[in-house]
Amino acid sequence: MGHNVGVIDDQPRPTRARRARAAISRSVGDAQLAHPWVALPAMVLLCLMILGASLMPVPYVIERPGPAIDVLGEYDEEQILTIDGAETYATDGSLMMTTVSVDGGPGYRVTPVEVVASWFDRSSSVLPREALFPEGQTREQTALTNTVAMTTSQQGAVAVALGELGIDYDPVMMIAGVEQGAPAEGTLEAGDVVLSVDGETASDVTGFQELVRATPEGEGIPMRVRRGDEELDLEVPAETVDGAPRMGVALDIGYDFPLDVDIAVGDIGGPSAGTMFSLSVYDELTPGALTGGHRIAGTGTLSEDGTVGAIGGIRQKMVGADEQDAEFFLAPSTNCDEVVGYEPDGLDVVAVSDFDGALEAVETIAESGSTAGLPTCDDVVETSDDEN
Numbered sequence: 001m002g003h004n005v006g007v008i009d010d011q012p013r014p015t016r017a018r019r020a021r022a023a024i025s026r027s028v029g030d031a032q033l034a035h036p037w038v039a040l041p042a043m044v045l046l047c048l049m050i051l052g053a054s055l056m057p058v059p060y061v062i063e064r065p066g067p068a069i070d071v072l073g074e075y076d077e078e079q080i081l082t083i084d085g086a087e088t089y090a091t092d093g094s095l096m097m098t099t100v101s102v103d104g105g106p107g108y109r110v111t112p113v114e115v116v117a118s119w120f121d122r123s124s125s126v127l128p129r130e131a132l133f134p135e136g137q138t139r140e141q142t143a144l145t146n147t148v149a150m151t152t153s154q155q156g157a158v159a160v161a162l163g164e165l166g167i168d169y170d171p172v173m174m175i176a177g178v179e180q181g182a183p184a185e186g187t188l189e190a191g192d193v194v195l196s197v198d199g200e201t202a203s204d205v206t207g208f209q210e211l212v213r214a215t216p217e218g219e220g221i222p223m224r225v226r227r228g229d230e231e232l233d234l235e236v237p238a239e240t241v242d243g244a245p246r247m248g249v250a251l252d253i254g255y256d257f258p259l260d261v262d263i264a265v266g267d268i269g270g271p272s273a274g275t276m277f278s279l280s281v282y283d284e285l286t287p288g289a290l291t292g293g294h295r296i297a298g299t300g301t302l303s304e305d306g307t308v309g310a311i312g313g314i315r316q317k318m319v320g321a322d323e324q325d326a327e328f329f330l331a332p333s334t335n336c337d338e339v340v341g342y343e344p345d346g347l348d349v350v351a352v353s354d355f356d357g358a359l360e361a362v363e364t365i366a367e368s369g370s371t372a373g374l375p376t377c378d379d380v381v382e383t384s385d386d387e388n
Contacts, residue, residue: 182248
């Protein structure tokens, strides 16, 4: 019996590349049939190449939910907030600071497998590394940046709380952080108040930096600092960088308070807990439980004038709060466009733009057990859309 064969006159001839691929495919097939001992190592090598590629570092960071920590409680078996020099009051409920775990920062790497897995995890975010960290920034510089942000955040939070209570305080020059491995490590400490440099003082950060730069090359820097209740005369080691002495510290404005406030959160860094720190200080310095016994979490930087600022990782922070059974969440109004549609079930989110608004929200929750009448992120986004 014959076969029907259709012939099409204008069928295109295979390209050179296609003919080459076909020849290679036939050769591989012949090798697999005739010489399986040749094909097996090739397959192993291919698998190793695929595995190696999947484990190679890529220039991304992954944000995941971190722990939500009650500032009124303990962290690493240590009381987080302690206040001496003023009457404090017993409280109840929780005021939780929220955190984000970041994988892939300077000195650390993530793999393509981790990145792809995070794309399918609603509680994670994948970002280019340069979106969070300047190019070339080292692990030590990152740690210093986070320490400085946490130190200044705590100082500002206490200042806002005391200002709300009508308690006066004075600005001072402060060592906000010491870089790991820097010349000053072991001599200066974060929180030291700088009184003078080589017997002279200044009114701002720039002035103190100029006093440091005036130190002769190769000599230590004479400094007088206050650490706690003690004044110390120190000879701070320095190295010469670009013709100027460098101690490896960050100077910033701090405050001299009429009471001692210590906030201990281990190695957690960053500025975003300012709002919750300030509410916690206010709570302990006023009678009764500010929260009414409720579990309230939140986030937001806090400037000296009481403005609540935007933060990163808001979605991860809401997830972390929900995992710690928070009932309510205070979110910066400027983050509301990232909040809407991502609120965990059962977590009521309130939008706050300043400390007074955050304080009113907590007091309302304490009195009514609800967020009725308080601004939500839906309200903020809707208003913003109407204005645009």
